[in-house]
Amino acid sequence: MPARFVRVAEQDRQPIEIKIDGVRHTALEGDTLLVAVLTHAERLRQSEFGDGSRAGFCLMGACQDCWMWTADGQRIRACTTTVAPGMSVLTNPPSEDIWPISA
Numbered sequence: 001m002p003a004r005f006v007r008v009a010e011q012d013r014q015p016i017e018i019k020i021d022g023v024r025h026t027a028l029e030g031d032t033l034l035v036a037v038l039t040h041a042e043r044l045r046q047s048e049f050g051d052g053s054r055a056g057f058c059l060m061g062a063c064q065d066c067w068m069w070t071a072d073g074q075r076i077r078a079c080t081t082t083v084a085p086g087m088s089v090l091t092n093p094p095s096e097d098i099w100p101i102s103a
Contacts, residue, residue: 005038019071019088027083034066034078037091044068044078045091069093 013028020037027036037044044066066078071088078089 002042003039004042005035007039016083016085018083018086021091022088029083031083032079033068033076033081033083033087033089036083037068037078037089041091043091 007028011028013030015026016029017024018027018036019025020040025036025040027039031039034044045068067075068078068081069075069090069092071090071094073094076089
């Protein structure tokens with residue numbers, strides 16, 4: 001799947017490793033999660049309401065279009081969350097049979 005964003009400048013920041021759906025990817029220190037994901041994928045996530053792919057809309061945390069999940073089930077906004085080394089995120093809500101969210 002082609003990436004939606006292509007980084008053309010400012011590549012001198014420290015690279016850090018994150019996991020997206022269990023797959024290792026490289027982001028740059030200071031990137032938002034939205035930028036990190038869309039430099040590797042065509043979409044941010046699939047809407048849980050069945051109306052298509054999402055790639056962020058307002059880019060400032062107001063539209064609800066960029067929700068993602070941490071591996072332990074917490075919801076986070078990709079457009080306002082800065083990546084951190086070792087971060088692991090999911091593009092779909094975690095299944096309770098795999099990740100017991102209430103535990």
